[in-house]
Amino acid sequence: MSSQVVRPIMSEHIVHILPEQVASQIAAGEVVERPASAVKELVENSLDAGARSVSVEILAGGSALIAVADDGSGMTRADAILSLRRHATSKIRSAADLTAIRTLGFRGEALASIASVSHLRMQTRRAADDNGVEVAAEAGNIEDTRTCAIAAGTRIEVRQLFFNTPARLKFLKTLATEQGAIAESFQRVALANHHIAFRLASDGRVVFDLPRANSVLERFRQVFGSKIATRMLAFDLDRPGIRAQGLAASSQESFPTGRMIFTFVNGRAVRDRMLIRAVEQAYQTLIPRGRHPATLLFVGMRPEDVDVNVHPMKTEVRFRNGGAVFDVVYHAIRDRLADQTDSVQPATIGDPPVSSTDDAAMGLITMSSKGAQDRVDDRAPSMRSDSPLRLVPDALTEKAFQRPLTLAYDRDARGGPAAPAAPIPMYSKLRVIGQIFAGYIALETEEGLLLIDQHAAHERVTFEKLRRELRDGGIRTQATLTPVSVELSPARAGMVHAAITEIRAMGFDVEPFGPTTLLLKGAPAVFGPEGGAKLLGDMIESMGDAGFRGGGEAAFENWLKQLACHGSVRVGRVLELPEIHSLLAELDRTEFKTNCPHGRPVHIQFARGQIERMFRR
Incomplete structure (x- = not known):
């Protein structure tokens, strides 16, 4: 008895273009994984706009409200409307600019992606303008524009995040977990920018209130307290094309997890396994097995020597010469730990050396x-x-x-x-x-x-x-x-x-x-x-x-x-x-x-x- 293969009846065209709204929601899923991702993108936009003060307010772990206000450069009416379109950005002009990125944001997806999965309201004004502009959008569609009274800068409110993507909303963690993720993301940005004031409030409770600091050590003290700050050692190693500097805990201080290791490349918070491995190896034979140090590591290098465009959320990087970077980071920390009895004032990361009033440096613990x-x-x-x-x-x-x-x-x-x-x-x-x-x-x-x-x-x-x-x-x-x-x-x-x-x-x-x-x-x-x-x-x-x-x-x-x-x-x-x-x-x-x-x-x-x-x- 012969058998025939039954093939399904298919339409003439099986390839089609996704509707713009669906494409935007897919892009949003890559860029805005959770409320913490939205906070990170919005705060980075504020920093790129030259803000000296950034305030964040969240409700219900960020799912009900995320409000980010800054005193940055602000935008005109036309730019504010254009900023909500996909691929709109003020930070790059051509593909050649991708080889030397000097800003935190550059993809042109953050605002459009967030707007496509939320009710978004933006108020912005340049210092030279008499009035500000307010733009309201829902699910990526601009619903209203009007003039408004606002101080120079920008305020963005994101309400009901993921209201139109129930699958994404369903996979959010508990309220406490999402709040913690936002706090950790906010904390990393604050540590990398000590010269900027930051404030974070959650459900009416102030989580961080960080005035501008004179140094990285002072900002570290603001975030983690004086007890551990007094146990941090400043390190700085500058080699051709690569500089590693920051703060490392004395070898008598260790933690059960690696959550106190913070790594930054050209001011960008990153999660790079090689940098973390270099830090951990610098502490070999100095802390017990299974314990981890506290380290604030800033790696500076030419923008063309590092590729930051390898992850949708810009949290990973690729180095042109990873071995050289590893070597500089390892020796910067290891050499500093070799003798922990002298006193070295921490350098101001990224700023020219000027005067200091920091507390006395580290000593016997x-x-x-x-x-x-x-x-x-x-x-x-x-x-x-x-x-x-x-x-x-x-x-x-x-x-x-x-x-x-x-x-x-x-x-x-x-x-x-x-x-x-x-x-x-x-x-x-x-x-x-x-x-x-x-x-x-x-x-x-x-x-x-x-x-x-x-x-x-x-x-x-x-x-x-x-x-x-x-x-x-x-x-x-x-x-x-x-x-x-x-x-x-x-x-x-x-x-x-x-x-x-x-x-x-x-x-x-x-x-x-x-x-x-x-x-x-x-x-x-x-x-x-x-x-x-x-x-x-x-x-x-x-x-x-x-x-x-x-x-x-x-x-x-x-x-x-x-x-x-x-x-x-x-x-x-x-x-x-x-x-x-x-x-x-x-x-x-x-x-x-x-x-x-x-x-x-x-x-x-x-x-x-x-x-x-x-x-x-």
Whole structure:
């Protein structure tokens, strides 16, 4: 029995042009994903218009009302009407302009897209005009135009967003979620434009009221408060064609998520994985695994070297030379974190250097008791100081750590430079009170009491020595008086023998001595040969199933962390006063000295006022 394929009867024409209203709604879906997208587009238009003050009011998470008012340049009647048409823009003239975009907006879709899915009312006036103009539109169609009284600038009201696209309206999140998204979007724009006043109100409640700030640090303080602002370090690295500057949290401050990492390219807030990865890698070995820093990163470059036209909402960019950008960002932050004890005033992003009245810069960080509880318990059974604390003299000189105090002053309405804060004293310059619980060194500072975790401090010193030697060709080895045999587990012996080259690179002079034995002839010089066999055993025990192979430099750093941890002085070891002074001097000559390689704090501080309040003084 034969079968026939039944084909559907089709009309003669299956390709057609979408109606203008449907096309506008599709475009709106790309540009205006949610109320926060509309707020972002409208605020960016205000900034492009030269506004010095921007106010935003929302109701019901932005779905009922979004009102954005500014004191920018305003528009004529003809421009106001034309601005609501698709592809209308004042920011580019030809395709060639797309290669060097210098404004936040440029697509010419925002106002038309928003108007196509809402009831929109625009009031605008130029300073030179006697009256303003009001334009009312519904679903993209202009319903009315009239003159109005308004101060110079523009006010746009968007009501009942997505009223004619119920599918989009249905997928909006809860009221609180949409409000939060608007606040986060608004916050990013405010952080990038400290010289502009911003105000955000939600359902009659003021969320942000930010006056014009003198500096990026002051704006950061306005948004996030003084507690974290005082823990931010200014950084600035300028290389040909690329400049990375901003604020980075000290290594003793970290967060459970990456939401405190803000990245901007030529003043535009972006979500770029490469920039975030560069920031995160700059904090490697400085904060605990799984924690994230707070960073305000501004990357400046030639507009032709970055493509901002790769995403409808302009939140992603593409760099012409991403590797060079990564390198500048990484070193800008990493070099600043190398020594966090000096004081550097934050530069005014994008403005010429003038005077400053910012607060004193960063210093020793006051930590809560919770920070100290994150320490791994390294207690050793012995409370005696039988063997000396071995601290091999470092080839680095004091001069290498006497970094010049670079000052980039911020804008100050009163004029005149403010004196920079004095650098934080070095650990070795502080008065040693003694040792507490055979694990913590107590120091007296002008600000209060400083406690140093001796294991974390020695671990950082040791780790940096080992890493420097490894990069210089191999960790230096000191021979043992007599070879020592190290027995291996038969299950892991083959893996260990296969990693002989890597083990030697880490400072252990070993040779195979039978199928399950190694002959140890030398150990890393930084520890001395006495405990070499135990150190090697600990290293082999911590070796994963993949052995010592694979992972590159990052894998070696993880093994060096283990080596530094096992070989450093433990909590529970009583130190003599000369040993304490020696450790503090070594710590002062070490980069990244405020945290151990696993990210735990080396010190915590109890402010003098805090102590006095406990005694009710």
